[in-house]
Amino acid sequence: MPSKLLKIRQHSVIPGFGITMGFSLLYLSLMVLIPVSMVFLNSSSIGMTAFWETVSSERVLASLKISFATSFAAAAINVIFGVLFAWVLVRYSFPGRKLIDGLIDLPFALPTAVAGISLTTLYAENGWIGKVFAPLGIKIAYTPLGIIIALIFISFPFVVRTVQPVLESMDIEAEEAASCLGASKLQTFYKVILPTLLPAIITGFALAFARALGEYGSVVFISGNMPMYTEITPLLIRAKLEQYDYAGATAIAAVMLVISFTMLLFINVLQWWAGNRDRSV
Amino acid sequence: MAGNISAQYMITNDIKRQEPKTMQLILISVALIFFVLILIIPLVAVFVKAFEQGAGLYVFSISDPIALQAIKLTLITIGFAVVINTVFGLTVAWAVAKFKFKGKNLFVTFLDLPFAISPIIAGMIFILLFSTTHGLLAPLLNAFDLQVMFAPAGIILVTLFVTMPFIARELIPLMEAQGTVEEEAALSLGASGWKTFLLITLPNIKWALLYGVILTAARAAGEFGAVSVVSGHIRGLTNTLPLHVEILYNEYQFSAAFAVSSLLTIIAIINLVVKNIADWRIKKQENRS
Numbered sequence: 001m002p003s004k005l006l007k008i009r010q011h012s013v014i015p016g017f018g019i020t021m022g023f024s025l026l027y028l029s030l031m032v033l034i035p036v037s038m039v040f041l042n043s044s045s046i047g048m049t050a051f052w053e054t055v056s057s058e059r060v061l062a063s064l065k066i067s068f069a070t071s072f073a074a075a076a077i078n079v080i081f082g083v084l085f086a087w088v089l090v091r092y093s094f095p096g097r098k099l100i101d102g103l104i105d106l107p108f109a110l111p112t113a114v115a116g117i118s119l120t121t122l123y124a125e126n127g128w129i130g131k132v133f134a135p136l137g138i139k140i141a142y143t144p145l146g147i148i149i150a151l152i153f154i155s156f157p158f159v160v161r162t163v164q165p166v167l168e169s170m171d172i173e174a175e176e177a178a179s180c181l182g183a184s185k186l187q188t189f190y191k192v193i194l195p196t197l198l199p200a201i202i203t204g205f206a207l208a209f210a211r212a213l214g215e216y217g218s219v220v221f222i223s224g225n226m227p228m229y230t231e232i233t234p235l236l237i238r239a240k241l242e243q244y245d246y247a248g249a250t251a252i253a254a255v256m257l258v259i260s261f262t263m264l265l266f267i268n269v270l271q272w273w274a275g276n277r278d279r280s281v
Numbered sequence: 282m283a284g285n286i287s288a289q290y291m292i293t294n295d296i297k298r299q300e301p302k303t304m305q306l307i308l309i310s311v312a313l314i315f316f317v318l319i320l321i322i323p324l325v326a327v328f329v330k331a332f333e334q335g336a337g338l339y340v341f342s343i344s345d346p347i348a349l350q351a352i353k354l355t356l357i358t359i360g361f362a363v364v365i366n367t368v369f370g371l372t373v374a375w376a377v378a379k380f381k382f383k384g385k386n387l388f389v390t391f392l393d394l395p396f397a398i399s400p401i402i403a404g405m406i407f408i409l410l411f412s413t414t415h416g417l418l419a420p421l422l423n424a425f426d427l428q429v430m431f432a433p434a435g436i437i438l439v440t441l442f443v444t445m446p447f448i449a450r451e452l453i454p455l456m457e458a459q460g461t462v463e464e465e466a467a468l469s470l471g472a473s474g475w476k477t478f479l480l481i482t483l484p485n486i487k488w489a490l491l492y493g494v495i496l497t498a499a500r501a502a503g504e505f506g507a508v509s510v511v512s513g514h515i516r517g518l519t520n521t522l523p524l525h526v527e528i529l530y531n532e533y534q535f536s537a538a539f540a541v542s543s544l545l546t547i548i549a550i551i552n553l554v555v556k557n558i559a560d561w562r563i564k565k566q567e568n569r570s
Contacts, residue, residue, distance in 0.1 A: 009382035014461055015474035020376040027369050031442055032394050038409040038417065039402070081315050088312045092305050100313075102557045106320055109549035109556075111503025113523040114542040117530050118323040121330060121539075128322065153319055185300060214399030216506035217523070221530065234401040234506070241405060241510060246415050253402045264397040268390055 036257070043254040046247050054251040059227055060236065064255075067233040070144055071212035074151035078208050079201060082159025089160075090167045105157050112154060112217025119150055120222040142224035147232065150218040155211045159204030166200040199274035203267055210263045213256070327546045330539035342529075342540035350517050351525040352544075354433060355502050358521060361437045362444045362501035363494055370448025370493060374486075375478075377449075378456035379464070389453070395445050404510025407439050431513030436521060439507040444500045448493030455489045455563065456482070488566070492559035499552040503545055 009017060043051060054060065088094075089101050107115065123130045123140040130140055140146050170193070178188040216234040223230040231239075233256055240249035300308075332339055342348060373392065377385060395403065410417050411429040422429065429435050463485070467477040483490075505523040512519040520528070522545055529538035 009380050012380055012461070013468055014379050014464055015468075016375060016478075017380050017382075020372045021380075021382075024369070024373040024376050028373075028391060031445060032391065035406040035410055035442065036394060036398070038406050041417075042409055081312070084308060084312050085316075088309055092309060094309050100316060102553060103316075103320060105553060105556060106324065106549065109499050109552040110324075111505060111523050111526075111542075111545045111549070113505040113526050114327060114503070114545050114549075115323060117526065117535075117538055117542060118326050118330075121535070122323060122326055128326070129318070153323065156319060210397060214397075214402070216399065216401050216509075234399045237399075237401050237405065238506075238510065241401075241408065244415075246409070246412075249405060250409065253399075253405055256399060256402060260397045260399070264390065264393060268386070272386070 039250055039253050039257055042246070042250040046251060050247065051251050051254075054248045055255055059231070060233075060252055062228045063231050063233045063236045066144060066147070066229075066231065067213055070147040070151055070232065071209050073148050074155055074212050075205050075209040077148075077152055078156055078159050079205050082156070082204060082208075083163055083197070083201065085160045086163040086167050090164060104160050107154050107156050112215065113221070115153055116150065116218035116221035119153060119218065120146070123149060123222065141222050142226075142230065144230060146222040146224075147219050147230060150222045151212040151215060154215055154218055155208035158208040158211065159201065162200045162204035162207070163197055166197055170196060199270060199277070203270055203274070206263055206267045206270070210260060210267075214260065324546065327539055327542050330535060331543040333539075334536040338536055339540045339543075342534075342537035343544060345537075347517050347520070348525060348541060351520045351522050351541075354436065354520065355522045357433070358437050358440050359498045359501045362440050362497050365441055366444055366448050366497050367490070367494060369445065370452055371490075373449045374452035374456050375482075378453050379461055392446055392449055395443055400443060400504065400506025401510060403442055404439050404507040407435060407442070407511055411435065411438075430511050431515065431519060433519060435511040436508050436519060439511050440501045440504055443504050443507050444497045447496040447500065448490065451489045451493035451496070452486055455486055459485055485566075488559045488562040492556055495552050495555045495559075499548055502548050 046054075085104065089097060120127075120141050122128050123146055125131070125134045125139065125141070127141070133140060138145075140149060174192050174196075175188055178192045179185075183191065214234060215232075216238065219232055220235060220238075223232065223235070225231055225235055225239075227236075233252060237249045237252050237256075240246075240252070343352075377389060408416065408430055411422065413419050413422050413428065413430070416422070416430070421427075429438065463481050464477050467481050468474070472480070502521075503523055504521075505527070508521055509524060509527070512521070512524055514520065514524060514528070516528070522541060526538050526541050526545070529535075529541060
């Protein structure tokens with residue numbers, strides 16, 4: 001094994017490639033690759049017709065529709081506020097800026113179950129925030145709107161954290177040139193700043209969207225889990241597992257995994273492309 | 282370093298670069314309102330609701346035997362996740378960051394897999410492997426009378442899965458940026474590989490490693506979806522803190538649920554504080570070199 005690997009890597013005086021690479025590959029295979037491949041192994045043993053019947057059933061399709069719509073809405077809202085936050089944090093100074101910057105990552109640190117019960121309590125009809133909307137006839141908790149709120153919370157930091165460093169390292173010459181040539185602030189933003197930020201914005205959106213699609217902990221509390229109305233796909237997989245319908249759960253999981261892998265690949269290609277573009281400039 | 286330069290630019294070019302004061306004020310206000318509504322109120326609500334029925338109930342909720350058992354299992358899980366992932370993270374970061382080899386990008390993508398997978402599916406794949414009725418390894422497990430699913434072992438296993446990338450992801454970019462010059466110097470002066478790692482590499486990455494450990498610990502403490510699938514919810518045996526929160530909440534014991542949640546929230550806040558200290562330290566280190 002080591003001699004074969006030696007040909008793959010470039011020569012180096014640093015020791016330990018064989019053992020570290022070997023151990024990493026072994027651990028990765030045992031802990032990740034084999035377990036994940038179980039989904040495809042099991043779903044291929046179900047048979048094409050049964051697989052298709054499960055995946056195209058009304059309840060599964062409804063759950064996919066709800067998952068995609070709410071995740072997309074949450075990620076889109078986070079793009080708008082994420083760019084705004086990155087902008088405000090990088091370009092302006094105001095009291096409490098450092099503190100806010102430090103708290104942006106709270107959704108990554110806070111357990112999803114805690115976020116779930118807290119948001120549900122706040123947005124229920126008698127909660128602090130739900131109370132304000134209830135007289136207007138707007139119900140938030142136990143509706144798709146509640147799911148979107150939970151997903152906004154858990155995926156909030158992605159766009160801020162991808163856009164912020166790009167904005168920090170941006171050259172101001174281009175902006176100055178634009179304004180010298182008579183561009184308005186708005187024109188400069190749309191034609192100079194936004195195109196530079198675009199790869200970071202798309203990466204942030206994709207990360208937020210992917211995270212939202214798989215989210216379970218916070219949504220299970222706020223959604224109310226009504227089939228065809230507020231049942232997202234991970235909840236449906238969970239429900240099938242509890243009924244010991246492993247074949248059904250696996251089939252739906254296979255569809256979700258393919259979507260996740262595609263997104264992961266897309267994000268990596270995008271970052272590679274953005275990296276190359278930066279280098280060529 | 283880049284941050285530093287742009288900060289200087291910002292000061293010298295303040296007037297040309299910035300929007301009118303009123304515009305700034307509007308943008309900052311909108312951001313602050315969103316921030317308070319989405320992040321701060323849910324955070325404050327945890328503590329307010331936890332103490333709503335008095336400090337007595339709070340103390341009772343977190344010192345109840347079942348809660349104590351959940352704390353114990355959570356701490357054991359954190360211990361396993363931190364130790365094993367530190368070893369794995371250091372190993373994988375050494376292989377990826379200090380060497381050039383074919384297929385590196387693909388390898389790093391595989392490393393990210395646990396982040397891309399829904400926690401529910403993460404739990405499910407271990408059931409497909411270890412369930413004593415449906416699992417691939419069922420014959421083996423039954424032959425030795427082993428129970429992995431619906432037992433603490435299963436909880437530790439899925440936690441290892443979901444926390445796997447954290448330390449490696451913190452270390453790889455930093456170690457790549459630091460290059461191999463210092464290690465090569467030590468080696469050429471006759472230091473052993475192990476000594477080079479302990480005396481040169483480790484001091485250079487200690488803050489990133491600490492932050493990776495904190496992230497791992499926080500996620501191990503807070504993981505809900507994956508753990509919920511494999512736990513079987515056996516009270517006093519396979520409940521972690523987040524699962525205990527769910528049970529209390531579903532039984533309408535809201536104050537108790539928030540009291541236990543407040544423990545997890547404190548862990549989250551410690552996590553943020555350490556993150557900011559580590560970030561600041563890493564930046565300082567970069568500026569010095």
